[in-house]
Amino acid sequence: MRSIVEQDLGTPAPKFRNVGRTTTTAPAAANKTVMLTIDGREVEVAEGSSVLRAAALNGIHIPKLCATEQLDAFGSCRLCLVQIEGMKGYPASCTTPVAAGMKVSTQNDKLAALRRGVMELYISDHPLDCLTCPANGHCELQDMAGAVGLREVRYGYDGANHVYAKQQGEDNALFVGKDESNPYFTFDASKCIVCSRCVRACDEQQGTLALTIQSRGFASKVAASQDETFMQSECVSCGACVQACPTATLSEKTLIDKGQAEHSRITTCAYCGVGCSFRAEMKGEEVVRMVPNQDGHANHGHSCVKGRFAIGYATHSDRIMKPMIRAKISDPWREVSWEEAIAYAASEFKRIQAKYGVDSIGGITSSRCTNEETYLVQKLVRAAFGNNNVDTCARVCHSPTGYGLKQTLGESAGTQNFDSVMHADVIVVIGANPTDGHPVFASQMKRRLRQGARLIVADPRRIDLVRTPHIAADHHLQLRPGTNVALINSLAHVVVTEGLVDEAFVRARCESASFEQWREFVADAHNSPEQMEAVTGVPAVEVRAAARLYATGGNGAIYYGLGVTEHSQGSTMVMGIANLAMATGNIGREGVGVNPLRGQNNVQGSCDMGSFPHEFPGYRHVSDDATRLLFENAWQVTLQNEPGLRIPNMFEAALDREFLGLYVEGEDIAQSDPNTQHVTAALSAMECVVVQDLFLNETAKFAHVFLPGSSFLEKDGTFTNAERRISRVRKVMHPKSGYADWEITQLLANAMGYAMNYAHPSEIMDEIARLTPTFAGVSFARIDELGSIQWPCNDAHPDGTPTMHIDEFVRGKGRFLVTEYVPTREKVNAKFPLILTTGRILSQYNVGAQTRRTFNNQWHDEDRVEIHPHDAEERGIADGDWVGIASRAGDTVLRAQVTERVQPGVVYTTFHFPESGANVITTENSDWATNCPEYKVTAVQCTRVSQPSDWQKRFRAFSDLQQDLLNKAGADVFAAK
Amino acid sequence: MSESAHQGPGHKGAAHLVEMANDIAAFFSGAGHAPAAAADGVADHLRKFWDPRMRRKLIAYGHQGGAGLSDAARLALVKLEAATASANAAE
Incomplete structure (x- = not known):
């Protein structure tokens, strides 16, 4: 169900599609308009608009069911049909583009009869419990029945249908019961009109492709994966389908519980660095549901499981409402004014x-x-x-970004807006896992990849993006943790030695002395992919092919995350990325750039x-x-x-x-x-x-x-x-x-x-x-x-700055810095033979203080250690076994997940649960420039164990004691249950 | 690294500062920069990003022999101390 305040124009604004080097640089069909007549009114709309959208923009509402502005036109419901002078029959207005001089009629007796006939068929297979239905008050099907003047259903309800569990005492084979497996929404197939909006939302908007229309004809029905429950299926619970649904088939459980909201306020999500815009739909001071804002500049109406659904923590009974003090940490807490x-x-x-x-x-x-x-x-x-x-906590995540980009480009920030990715031809993802960490941007990136952009992933782990429905990376550079700088230098080596430098850009925009020094450095044989292969573990041919693709494949855009920054050479790697972007001229316009994906919202x-x-x-x-x-x-x-x-x-x-x-x-x-x-x-x-x-x-x-x-x-x-x-x-x-x-x-x-x-x-x-x-x-x-503003925003840029460094770098000329690879002092040896690296998962957020207090735990209720089957077998570890992980700093125990996502010699875990003690193991090694911790490389040993670590036992005892000291402050300090 | 650099339980004392300074020196020594050339970058970095207490500790550690410090880091400390002294004299 859409927001209670948004008007649905039926089809999206016309888009300019561009793939490949020649078309990306061609100008977009900007601001061209078309004049046409709708119901006798002259209207002017953007070229490429649908007739449905043109009418809606001018206050003429054509009935529709399968069309929504959220998705591309589909033309299946046959409710939005119109008559157009000189055209045969009754074209669907959602799939008919406007043309100059077109004369459109949206209402006449013939159209009314056709629409009533369509609605009558829909309603003949739909329950009539409107008064007690959760969509009541905001149901598109009910609205359309009213709009077309449906007065009777001549077919009756005795025939084949999806509405009743039993018919004439027999089980109805077409009936599917409610799926309430997802903690946040229900799927009530009996109310489904098979408009495909949910399926298309999962495909087009989210890009997970978890939903499908199963079977043919009257047996057609929406199914999750292989006709599984939503929770068992590949569904990632982004909620795009719930928002797309025109009936009560897919409804938020909070909506079912509380009823329709009465007002709506735009705010910004408090989770990841994508910063999605939401409409908080409210009943008084109570949130009924969060609906992503269609006008949101970062998310364009999309969201993920955290932003849309995981807000229950805000009213969780663990929340403390009263100030408290104590003299010593062994004292009970005391509530005070x-x-x-x-x-x-x-x-x-x-x-x-x-x-x-x-x-x-x-x-x-x-x-x-x-x-x-x-x-x-x-x-x-x-x-x-x-x-x-x-x-601030950026110290432990993106401080190297601030330092590295300031040194090279002159400003401590990413260079683009998210929409820029729609103009990228080659997307390079380094040390980031967007589908888990930045899901809404990942959906946009996947949309561009499905349009044909090429993909290079540099990551020790096989992240989802490497191979996901309709997307496969051209190159997965599966490097050893801690060798980023070696890899970026060898990529640069190829660019410099194979004549792939954008010489004109470098000459015009960069410092020549620093460039020459850098060119000489990376051209040196020790930085060649062949010599670095022993360090990075990445085949030289892959490195060479990836470098050629990035340098010559059109607009090259680099996206990176904490897999770049959280290393002893985090700042060096950020500079290395900036060097590479400058050398290939991939900076200062749409579709390119150096883009840090920030972990947290602010x-x-x-x-x-x-x-x-x-x-x-x-x-x-x-x-x-x-x-x-x-x-x-x-x-x-x-x-x-x-x-x-x-x-x-x-x-x-x-x-x-x-x-x-x-x-x-x-x-x-x-x-x-x-x-x-x-x-x-x-x-x-x-x-x-x-x-x-x-x-x-x-x-x-x-x-x-x-x-x-x-x-x-x-x-x-x-x-x-x-x-x-x-x-x-x-x-x-x-x-x-x-x-x-x-x-x-x-x-x-x-x-x-x-x-x-x-x-x-x-x-x-x-x-x-x-x-x-x-x-x-x-x-x-x-x-x-303006809705939102991208800084810098000042007299020179009164509306903000979507793309930085357009004509010159913030520091004037771009500066190349020599980035010698220095191995971390965190070395594997016989005692600690494996490398532990850490990361995040979609359903949980950072330390988990918020998401652990929501139903998101149903997707991830403990941190596990991922280990390659080879390493697991050597140690007698089976999936689900307790594994002791020891490093030079400490040790902890987690359950094993045996998987080939990690390479042999590397183990991986998340850090969302405090009792996991992931950071008991990590060391104080840090980035040389900023002291950003080297979370991503810790030498460890893994052994099969039967009980928690000593640290975990001490942690449990201390936490119990502190909970006890908190309880002594009295029940008043907590939020009401 | 000498044991004398450590100062107590759970605390790495000057040892950690030495490691940090050496890491900074390693960056500025890139592309075959001689220690003397790298030292300027190191000194500038320490001045811009290190709390004065940390700089003072490491300078004091340098005076005690500075075991474990790389050449560029050691030279940087000398430059840093000289610059601090002249700044103080100017005030």
Whole structure:
């Protein structure tokens, strides 16, 4: 069912399709219009529009059932037929394109009779329980029955049908019972009109192709995979079919439970870096369902299982609603007033600073916070704490992107918008798993691949994208973990030595000295694919073929993820990618570029907002006197000109007893950061840890002050996604704990003696815009006007910047950097012969604090260790066995999943459950430039075991104790069950 | 790496800083840059991204012999210390 407020124009806006080098560079058929007459009215619409769309755009509503703007025209229901002067018969208006001078009649007696006949047939095989049907109030079938004036069904209900389980006492073979296997929606086949909208949504929009129309004629029915239940099938529960369904056949369970929403508000998803736009469909302050926004600039009406369905955490009974304090982490929690909690936190921070110095405290922001919240936390640290000890979780994911792209291109951000992929001819995916990590963008990418774009995947693991329905990678460069830089250098070697450099681009756009130095470096024989094969494990012929394809196949676009950044050479690899894109001229226009896929919703934004200890908002170094003076004047305070501590440095400093107070907003370092035991030792050494979160997360178990935060549904603000797109988060209900997060930070600043007096988050954004040149044109009003804005947005780019570096790079000339491959010091040996690498899964999100508190656990309820059959057999490990995984940092136990997705010598796991202890194993090795942890390479041994690890036993005991200490605070602190 | 670089349980002391500085030096030594040429890049990186406390610790460790530090890292520390001293003198 579509949103309650969106108008469905029936068919999509006309699209320009382009595949191959010659057509991509041809201009799109831009802004050409056609004049025609519909029901006597002259109308003007874009060339390529359907007659159905042309009519709808002009307020003329032609009845329709199988057509929806979400999908390509199909022409099966025969309800939208019209008469066109000079044309024979009654063409379907959805499949008939407009033509100049066309004269269309949408209503006359003949058409009415035909439509009534069609509807009569539909309704003869449809239940008549409209009054108690969940679609009631928003059912397209019911609306059409009304529109065509259906008054009787002459065929009766005694014949063959799909409606009744029994007929004349006998079982009805055509009847299929309700499928309620999916936790979020039901499939009631008795209400199905076989319009194929669900099947087409799964094909065209999601690209999973899990649904089909089974059988022929009257026996036709919708089936999931091989006529399985939805949960058993290949369905990924994106919900596109539910949204496409015109009847109650596919309905959200929350809709069935609560009834139709009465209002709708546009907001932005709080999960991954795609940043999908949603309509929160509400009954008062209660969410009935989330519907992806058809006008959403990042997602165009699509979503995934997390964004659409997994919001139950926001009202979960684990949520803590009252502030709490305790003197020691072994003490029970005590519920206190907001005043007391804030006063206590401030007095502790002041006490620690008085005793250990001004630099002994700091703060951590999160990519799960809005821009306004992160801005305020870094302002609190710099202005109220008086130091630069502020960092954000991007430290442990994309900090190398910020560093590497700034060094080469001049700006710490991706170069394109998502739609750019529709102009790409060769798509290169490196160290990213979009179908799991960025599913909605993956759907768009798959759409382009089905149109014919070529695909190169560089990943140690056989991710789904390597081979998926209607898509196969031309090259899967299955490299050994930790050898990215060796691979990118050998790709560059081929480009340089085989004369594939875009010399004109390099000459015009890049520094010639740095290019020549780089060219000489990569051309050296030691970087050749043949010599690097021993390092990377990738056959040289594959590398050569992939390099030729990228350099000569038309528009080449690189998409990368944490498989690039979370390495000891993460920053080097980012530079290597930028080098390759510049050398082949694949930057500065649509369809190309260097595109980091950000893990969390606001990774880009939290970095933009000055969350790093060395930078003010807008990536300006704290030692830059002019910038510092600007902030000193605005904030009326003296600021430090030296960088502060980064997150891992904070832990070291805590163990040195130099850093003893920490304010953490929305981040769970005790689960997400590497070498858990080191992190928890550091947290235990601190004298005041203040955690602001929805739940008593792993970090909060080491906290002294707990400040209950607000979910994204409870506050106003903005998120900035992976394409630099700033979108509004809109409050749809009041903060359940009393304050929105920005208000809590403000209270803390005031208690520390630094005055903050914002009345609304829009005032914070106004301040950001005043102080940050790339945000100069951004305001809540302007975002409301445009829908979303991609920064830079200023006088030069008043509507924002979809593609960066068009005529020149942000830094002027593009800079090539020499990227020598340096092997990680994390080496396999006889004791630790396997390499562990980590990643994510579709249904869970990051540390899982949100998704573990939803039905998404039905897809993934524990982290497993993937191991190749060969390695498993050597160790006597069978699928499902308990496996002990030991590294130099620690050990844990997980159940085995024996699979050829991983190569021999490599094991893989996810980190969504704290008791898994994935980060007990990972080490403190980190990226040389940014200290981003080397999560992706840990030398381990795996053995078959029969019980949890010692760490897991200690973890369980400690968690039980902390739960007990929490329960002592009383039932009032929890959300109502 | 000498044991003297370690300072206590759960804590790697200067050893970790030495590893980090060497990793930075390894990048700036790319393409056969001599240690002297690489040292400028290393010193600049330490100045821009390291908290002063970390820099001071590593400089102090360098004065104690700096076991385990690569040549480029060692040279960078000398440059860093000289630059800090002249900046302080200027104030």
